[in-house]
Structure formats: structure tokens, C-alpha cells
Amino acid sequence: MLEHYMQQGSSFASQIDGLVWMIFLMTTFWFLLVEGILFWLLWRFRARPGHKAVYLDDHAEHAFEVKWIEIPHRVILLCDVAVIIGAITVWSEVKLSAPAPDEVVRVVAQQWAWTFTHAGRDGKLDTADDIVTIDELHVQVGKTYSYELGAKDVLHSFSIPVFRLKQDAIPGRVITGWFKPTIVGEFDVQCAEICGIGHGIMPARLYVETPEAHAAWIANPTHYLAYKF
Amino acid sequence: MAETHGHEAHGHDAHGHHEEGWFVKYFWSTDHKMIAKQYLLTGMLLGAVGAYFAYVFRMQLAFPNKPVPGYGLVTGADYNALVTNHGAIMIFWVAMPVLIAAFGNFLIPLMVGCDDMVFPRLNRLSYQIFLVSALVLAASFFVQGGAFGGAWTSYPPLSAKAEYSLTDLGPTLWLAAVALEFVAFLLGGINFVTTAMNSRAPGMKAFDIPMAVWMIVIASILFMCSVGPLVAGAVMLMFDQQVGTGFFDPDRGGDPVLWQHLFWFFGHPEVYVVLLPALGFVAEIITTFSRKRLFAYRTVLYTTIGTGVLSFFVWAHHQFIAGIDPRMANVFSVTTVLISIPIAEMTFVYIATLFGGSISFRVPMLWALAFIAEFLMGGVTGIFLGASGADIYFHDTYFVVAHFHYTFFPIAIIGTFAGLTYWFPKMFGRHMNETVNKVHFWITITCFNGIFLPLFVLGAAGDHRRIFDYGNFPELSQPWMQDLRVFATVSLLIMLAVQPLFLANFFYSMFKGRKAEANPWKANTLEWQCPSPPPHGNFSPLPEVYRGPYEYSAEGRADDFWPQNSPT
Numbered sequence: 001m002l003e004h005y006m007q008q009g010s011s012f013a014s015q016i017d018g019l020v021w022m023i024f025l026m027t028t029f030w031f032l033l034v035e036g037i038l039f040w041l042l043w044r045f046r047a048r049p050g051h052k053a054v055y056l057d058d059h060a061e062h063a064f065e066v067k068w069i070e071i072p073h074r075v076i077l078l079c080d081v082a083v084i085i086g087a088i089t090v091w092s093e094v095k096l097s098a099p100a101p102d103e104v105v106r107v108v109a110q111q112w113a114w115t116f117t118h119a120g121r122d123g124k125l126d127t128a129d130d131i132v133t134i135d136e137l138h139v140q141v142g143k144t145y146s147y148e149l150g151a152k153d154v155l156h157s158f159s160i161p162v163f164r165l166k167q168d169a170i171p172g173r174v175i176t177g178w179f180k181p182t183i184v185g186e187f188d189v190q191c192a193e194i195c196g197i198g199h200g201i202m203p204a205r206l207y208v209e210t211p212e213a214h215a216a217w218i219a220n221p222t223h224y225l226a227y228k229f
Numbered sequence: 230m231a232e233t234h235g236h237e238a239h240g241h242d243a244h245g246h247h248e249e250g251w252f253v254k255y256f257w258s259t260d261h262k263m264i265a266k267q268y269l270l271t272g273m274l275l276g277a278v279g280a281y282f283a284y285v286f287r288m289q290l291a292f293p294n295k296p297v298p299g300y301g302l303v304t305g306a307d308y309n310a311l312v313t314n315h316g317a318i319m320i321f322w323v324a325m326p327v328l329i330a331a332f333g334n335f336l337i338p339l340m341v342g343c344d345d346m347v348f349p350r351l352n353r354l355s356y357q358i359f360l361v362s363a364l365v366l367a368a369s370f371f372v373q374g375g376a377f378g379g380a381w382t383s384y385p386p387l388s389a390k391a392e393y394s395l396t397d398l399g400p401t402l403w404l405a406a407v408a409l410e411f412v413a414f415l416l417g418g419i420n421f422v423t424t425a426m427n428s429r430a431p432g433m434k435a436f437d438i439p440m441a442v443w444m445i446v447i448a449s450i451l452f453m454c455s456v457g458p459l460v461a462g463a464v465m466l467m468f469d470q471q472v473g474t475g476f477f478d479p480d481r482g483g484d485p486v487l488w489q490h491l492f493w494f495f496g497h498p499e500v501y502v503v504l505l506p507a508l509g510f511v512a513e514i515i516t517t518f519s520r521k522r523l524f525a526y527r528t529v530l531y532t533t534i535g536t537g538v539l540s541f542f543v544w545a546h547h548q549f550i551a552g553i554d555p556r557m558a559n560v561f562s563v564t565t566v567l568i569s570i571p572i573a574e575m576t577f578v579y580i581a582t583l584f585g586g587s588i589s590f591r592v593p594m595l596w597a598l599a600f601i602a603e604f605l606m607g608g609v610t611g612i613f614l615g616a617s618g619a620d621i622y623f624h625d626t627y628f629v630v631a632h633f634h635y636t637f638f639p640i641a642i643i644g645t646f647a648g649l650t651y652w653f654p655k656m657f658g659r660h661m662n663e664t665v666n667k668v669h670f671w672i673t674i675t676c677f678n679g680i681f682l683p684l685f686v687l688g689a690a691g692d693h694r695r696i697f698d699y700g701n702f703p704e705l706s707q708p709w710m711q712d713l714r715v716f717a718t719v720s721l722l723i724m725l726a727v728q729p730l731f732l733a734n735f736f737y738s739m740f741k742g743r744k745a746e747a748n749p750w751k752a753n754t755l756e757w758q759c760p761s762p763p764p765h766g767n768f769s770p771l772p773e774v775y776r777g778p779y780e781y782s783a784e785g786r787a788d789d790f791w792p793q794n795s796p797t
């Protein structure tokens with residue numbers, strides 16, 4: 001259902017959405033069931049003249065406890081196991097696996113801008129033809145990218161909602177991860193960790209391009225920075 | 230001690246044996262009931278401040294960059310400071326003082342049947358330190374560069390260096406205020422635990438203690454166990470800020486993520502610290518108004534202790550994507566999702582209590598039931614965030630904001646209204662107007678859902694939190710999203726508009742309300758067996774206890790209640 005609000009733009013987006021959908025179904029079931037029982041009890045046992053509440057002694061209570069607590073418990077445990085398996089599966093795919101990248105992109109956050117270093121024509125970072133841009137990330141659809149994420153000053157968080165990608169950036173460290181864009185378009189990049197007074201004005205744009213358009217951009221990049229990062 | 234003139238309720242506790250100056254009576258008192266009222270009023274006042282901040286930043290979100298009536302233009306710096314202090318105030322200066330300190334002070338001696346706290350002067354000191362902490366927090370708004378705006382979690386390096394936060398003293402005063410507040414609650418906690426352990430009325434065994442007392446005691450113990458590392462962390466952070474040490478500074482071998490561990494090792498148990506008292510109030514209220522024994526008393530108790538212990542092993546669910554070793558997420562995802570079991574158990578137990586009851590929908594009962602119904606929403610949405618794979622998307626979005634407000638609002642606001650409307654007759658010896666309170670209840674609850682339901686949707690649509698203007702993000706600037714933001718803000722405006730109704734009722738009834746008898750709800754626990762309001766010294770003679778707190782509707786009795794201190 002997340003896809004109704006936000007397109008699925010990466011190879012793992014549909015897995016995350018699938019997990020969310022599964023949790024949604026389970027929690028909705030429990031939520032409606034429990035609210036239903038609650039409101040039914042309120043109606044059924046409203047105070048009426050001549051009706052006295054029942055008194056359960058410890059013994060009667062115990063029999064009741066099996067029915068009200070223990071059985072629902074087992075079912076909840078089962079749901080929990082399903083959620084945990086789903087969570088770990090998706091997490092492992094997104095955050096623990098590291099597919100061999102076609103290209104590496106360097107992302108550096110600072111108060112309050114993003115610097116992206118693209119590999120350029122030769123497909124390699126740290127060569128003379130690297131393309132460094134501010135607040136603009138260009139990638140090619142269908143390619144697997146690995147990113148090297150750093151920060152210059154405070155914590156930031158690299159968040160691309162269409163990709164279902166989010167990773168905090170920490171000064172003094174380089175954190176790696178990956179993504180593989182699956183649809184062409186122009187999307188928001190947000191900073192998801194408060195980073196000072198400009199945190200709300202730290203947007204960047206993501207351009208996912210067809211191979212032709214991407215090649216054209218590499219040949220003639222916009223917003224090229226003069227210095228190599 | 231027994232000589233009092235407090236029975237003719239004139240609004241306050243008549244406190245003391247000799248004539249006392251008003252200063253001694255209201256500010257220097259060691260009476261637990263007066264200290265409770267000091268905490269209550271201070272907490273309510275700060276609650277108004279926290280709500281005012283929410284009003285200002287919600288207005289900015291709904292109507293970006295237009296002057297907010299009663300505030301003015303909201304800059305990015307203002308916005309951050311408002312959000313930061315809204316969160317900090319609501320948790321440290323509203324939920325804790327009201328739920329734990331005010332109700333704990335008022336209820337524990339009365340419910341265990343003694344005349345005062347074990348350490349009354351420590352108790353007075355606790356409030357005084359608390360008051361100082363609030364003043365230090367207030368001072369942080371008036372320093373150069375303004376108040377701290379690095380979020381209530383205060384992550385370094387942003388919080389550690391003035392060149393990043395752009396305010397030198399703001400973060401330090403903020404941290405000092407928080408640390409002082411912790412000191413106040415450590416002192417208070419010592420009192421709660423020792424009083425409940427040592428001063429119980431003869432005959433009150435462990436399982437005869439009312440749930441509200443148990444919950445406040447367990448909460449105090451959880452607080453004591455979790456706060457140490459954070460106080461140490463706060464001192465380190467203050468050194469980083471003002472002395473130039475590098476505990477959290479990566480350039481000098483420090484580690485910013487260390488702070489996150491220290492903070493959340495405290496921060497997650499803290500959620501239970503404020504939750505438990507509210508759960509305790511709900512237990513008292515639903516048993517009273519359904520005339521039923523609390524279902525599975527011992528199970529509730531063991532579950533609470535179990536949850537408390539488990540709550541020390543889930544903290545890193547706040548840090549799944551924070552740059553910790555990603556394999557750790559698997560461990561913390563398991564512990565977090567498993568918390569659903571005790572929480573569900575608690576819900577089932579409370580609901581099962583209603584079964585076979587005779588339920589009357591008085592105002593305290595409405596609040597207590599609303600607590601159960603709304604908290605459930607907070608509980609189920611937590612699963613989305615505990616599941617590491619799904620949290621990648623939801624982390625730091627409005628989905629999180631909506632989720633934790635569905636836990637905190639029931640705790641801090643609904644729980645407080647439940648407790649206040651239930652114990653008001655005991656506190657002040659008078660009744661509030663019930664019709665006014667019903668109107669206030671229905672509008673507040675409706676608006677609460679009106680504020681936070683849209684935020685789930687906005688979070689799912691990609692709204693990140695702590696962003697002061699979504700106009701900079703084309704995908705978040707769609708008209709339907711802005712409509713939802715306006716809807717949430719308008720709901721807040723309506724909700725705020727009806728609060729004076731409650732406040733007027735509260736203060737009017739305090740002096741002019743219908744006089745309350747000792748036990749207006751026909752409840753069993755000891756606080757209802759002394760006069761309303763209780764005189765200095767509470768009971769004369771001190772009560773003896775013969776049975777558990779929830780013996781309602783016992784067979785073979787004419788009355789459907791059975792006070793704990795009634796020999797027959």
C-alpha cells in the first residue's frame with residue numbers, strides 16, 4: 001500500500017512495501033478484533049438496574065486466563081515470528097547484502113548541502129573526469145550503484161523515499177550501501193536527521209535517467225563544480 | 230498530628246497544627262499532598278507551554294511562512310527550538326512531574342495507609358530542584374543564539390559544538406536543566422520506593438498493594454536503573470560543549486554514536502517510566518467503574534516487571550540505520566517485536582476485567598477506556614517500526630511522530646485527565662461539573678485523532694520530521710498533502726480551544742464545587758477511606774488492611790464494594 005503514496009523506484013522497494021503490507025494486515029486484524037471486543041463488552045455489560053457484576057475468585061479466574069490470555073498469546077507469538085522473519089529477510093537484502101556494483105557514487109553531507117561525486121566517463125571514482133555536483137544526483141536506470149556516504153560536520157541522513165533508502169551519515173566515517181534504480185524520473189532526496197537550523201532546507205534532486213540521457217549528461221554535465229572533491 | 234482543621238474543605242489542605250504563614254504552607258511544606266499539588270500545577274503550567282509550542286509549529290506547517298498569531302514569523306532556527314523543547318517539556322516537565330511526582334506523592338501515602346512519605350524533607354527538596362530545572366530551561370531561551378534546537382535526543386556533534394548549533398549556552402543550559410530534573414526524580418523515586426516498602430498499613434501484603442502504587446514504584450526503579458549512564462553522558466557532553474573535550478567528537482577520537490547508545494539506553498525504559506503510572510490509574514478506574522475485581526492481578530504485576538526488564542534490551546531500535554553494525558539490527562528487531570507480547574497481555578487483561586462487569590460511564594471511566602482504545606493504536610503501529618526492514622522507510626518520518634503520539638498522548642494527557650477527574654474529589658474535597666467534563670472529553674478525543682491520524686498518512690507519503698517548510702520538496706508539496714497538514718492543525722486549534730473549559734471547571738470546582746463525601750465512587754482502596762480532602766496526617770487512626778484492593782461485587786455482601794480496611 002505504500003506504493004499508493006510513493007512510487008517504487010528501486011529493486012528492493014517492493015520488498016519493503018511487501019513487509020509493510022504484511023504487518024498492516026496483521027496489525028489491522030488485531031486492532032479491529034480488540035477494539036471490537038472492547039466496544040462489545042462496553043455495550044453488553046453496561047450498568048443496568050438489577051444486574052450485579054460477577055465476582056471471579058482466583059480459581060475461576062485461572063480458567064478464564066487460559067481463554068483470554070494464553071490462547072491469544074500463542075497466536076500473537078506466531079504473528080511476531082512472521083514479522084521477525086520478514087523483517088530480517090528484508091533487512092538482510094537491503095543492508096547486509098552487497099551486490100557487486102556497476103558504479104560507485106560518493107555522497108558527502110554537510111550543513112546544509114549534499115555533494116555528489118559521480119564516476120564520470122571512465123566509470124571510476126577519483127579520476128580526473130569525476131563529476132562533482134551540489135544537490136543533484138544523476139544515476140542510470142537499471143545499474144547497480146554502491147554509495148560511500150560521509151559527513152563533514154554533524155550527523156545527516158541520506159534518504160531517498162522512492163528508493164526506500166535511508167542511511168545516517170556520520171562525520172569521520174564512510175558508510176557504504178547500495179541501490180539499483182528501476183524507474184526513470186526526477187525525485188526528492190531528503191535529509192532525515194536534524195542537522196541544525198538549515199535542516200529543513202537541505203533538499204537535493206535525484207535524476208534517474210535512461211542510458212542515453214545519462215550518457216548525454218556525462219558528456220555535458222550541468223552544475224559541474226570546478227574543484228575535485 | 231491528628232489535630233487538624235482540614236475537614237471543612239476550603240479548597241486547600243489545611244495543613245499543620247499551628248498557624249503557618251502562607252509561604253511555609255504553600256512553598257515550604259513537607260506534606261506529601263501539598264508537594265503533589267506543587268508538582269501538579271507546575272506540570273500543568275508547563276503543559277500549557279508545551280502545547281503552545283505545538284500550536285506555533287503546527288501553524289507554521291499548515292500555513293508556511295505566515296506570521297503565527299501570538300508568536301510571529303517562525304524561522305528554521307525557531308522551529309527547531311520549538312520542536313526540541315516541546316518534546317523535552319512534554320516528557321520531562323509534564324508527563325514525569327504529573328504522572329509520577331504529583332500522583333505518586335498524593336497517592337502513595339494515602340493508598341498504602343500512612344501519614345506521609347518516609348523522607349518528607351527530601352521530598353520538598355525534590356520539588357525545589359525540579360522547579361530550578363524548569364527555570365534553567367526557561368533561561369535557555371534568553372541566551373545569545375537562542376534556545377537549543379538539536380531535538381530532544383540531542384545528538385552530537387550538533388549538540389556538542391556552538392559552531393554547529395549556533396547557540397553557545399543554549400545546549401548547555403538545556404542539558405543542565407535535564408540533568409537537574411533527573412536529580413529531582415531520583416530523590417522523589419527514593420521516597421516512593423521506600424514509602425511503599427516500609428510504611429504500608431499493617432496487614433497490607435505485597436498483593437494487596439493497589440496497582441497504581443505498584444506501577445509508580447516499578448517506574449521509579451526503572452528510572453533509577455536507566456538514568457545513570459545518561460547522566461554520565463550528559464556530563465561528558467557538557468564537557469565537550471564548554472571545555473573542549475572530545476568524547477563525542479570523531480576528529481579527536483570520540484564517537485558521536487556512543488551518545489545515542491547512552492541516550493536510548495535511558496530513553497526507551499523512560500517510555501515505560503511514564504507509561505506505567507498511567508496503566509496503574511487505568512487499573513484503579515476500570516475496576517471501580519465496572520465493579521469488578523482486576524483480572525489476573527499477579528499476571529499484571531509479573532508482566533509489568535518482565536516488560537520493564539525487557540525494555541533494557543531494545544534501545545537500538547532507535548538506531549537501526551544510525552550507522553551501528555547492521556547485523557545488530559536483527560537482534561534488536563527480535564527483542565522489540567517481542568515486546569508486543571507483554572503489552573498485548575496488559576491490554577487483554579484490562580479488557581477481560583470489563584467482562585461480566587456493571588459498567589457506568591462516568592468521566593474518569595471515559596478517559597480510562599479512551600486510554601485503552603487509543604493506546605492500542607500506538608501499540609500496533611510500533612510493530613512497523615520495530616521490524617527493521619520496514620523501519621528503513623519509516624524512520625524519522627511523520628509515521629514515527631504519529632506512532633509515538635498515540636502512545637504519549639494517551640499516557641500524558643488522557644492518563645492525566647483520567648487521574649485528575651477520578652481523584653479530584655479526594656484532592657480538593659469537591660466535585661467537578663460532570664457535563665462540562667463530558668463535553669471536554671468528547672471534543673478532546675475526537676480532535677486528538679484528527680491531529681494524528683493524518684500524520685500516519687503523511688509519513689507514509691514521505692514527510693520527514695523536524696522539517697519546517699515542505700515547500701522545498703516538490704514531492705511533498707502536493708495539495709492533498711497540504712490539506713492534511715491543515716486538517717491536523719485545525720484539529721489542534723479546536724482541541725486547544727476547549728481546554729479552558731476543563732481548566733475553568735477545575736479551578737472553579739476547587740473552591741465552589743459540590744462538596745464531596747469521603748468515598749464518592751464507592752471504591753475499595755485506602756485513599757477513599759479517609760476524609761476528602763485528607764487532613765494533615767491523613768488517617769486517624771491509621772488503617773489496618775484485611776484484603777486486596779479490588780474486591781468488588783463479592784458474593785454474599787449487601788454492598789458491591791469492600792474497603793480494604795473494613796474488618797468485615
Ligand code: HEM
Nearest residue numbers: 280283312313316319320324380381637638641694695696
Ligand atoms: C498537544 C498536542 C500535541 C501536538 C499537536 C503535538 C505535535 C507534535 C508534532 C507535529 C511533532 C513533530 C514536529 C516535527 O518533527 O517537526 C511533535 C514532536 C514531539 N512531541 Fe508532540 N504534540 C503534542 C503533544 C505531545 C505530548 C503530550 C508529548 C509527550 C508526552 C509529546 C512529545 C513529543 C516529542 C518527544 C516529540 C519529538 C521532538 C523532537 O523531534 O525532538 N507531544 N509533536
Ligand SMILES: [Cu+2]
Nearest residue numbers: 191193195199
Ligand atoms: Cu538534516
Ligand SMILES: [Cu+2]
Nearest residue numbers: 497543544547
Ligand atoms: Cu524505544
